Amino acid sequence: MMEKVVLRYKDGRVKKGYIVFFSENADHVEIKEYKTERHIKVEMDEIKALFFVRSFEGDPGYKEKKRYDKRGVKAKKVFVKFKDKETVLGYIDSELPWDKGFFLEKEPAKGKGFYIFPVDEGSNNIKIFIVASSVEDLTLI
Structure with a gap:
């Protein structure tokens, strides 16, 4: 199964899609756009962050917790x-x-x-x- 990702550009644009190619060391990322299924290549320098998500829609009514809990000692x-x-x-x-x-x-x-x-x-x-x-x-x- 391909990983779902929301790609946030530094200029504010947003693309949703599936990871085709991604490496922490690469100069670009490739995704297959959600809905259009078009393959796009984006230079890493244009990207702010990649959000690996459970769903593209999310849950608009969900109130996300904004405080830390207890995790592993290493975190x-x-x-x-x-x-x-x-x-x-x-x-x-x-x-x-x-x-x-x-x-x-x-x-x-x-x-x-x-x-x-x-x-x-x-x-x-x-x-x-x-x-x-x-x-x-x-x-x-």
Whole structure:
């Protein structure tokens, strides 16, 4: 089964589709658009984040939890602020993508970005791949 993704561009556009090709180290991502089934290739530099979702519609009536709960010892609580001022809370299960994790001065050494997992496990988002060049600040909570 192909993974469902909502691709958010840095300029605010949104595309929904299925992953055809994606790698954390690649310069582009390819998706098959939801509804039209057209294949599109998008340069990673144009992307803000890829939201891996349960459904394309979500549940408009669902009230997403905005507070941290208890996760595995390894998970780190993070607050991400994008350059467009949108913010997201989540967990990182690996090392921080930057040396310090605060006030970003350079992109991470590995890959084009990093994954976070939503605070609310009942959220429509399964995981989020955040493109490093779209981040203004990453704070360890």
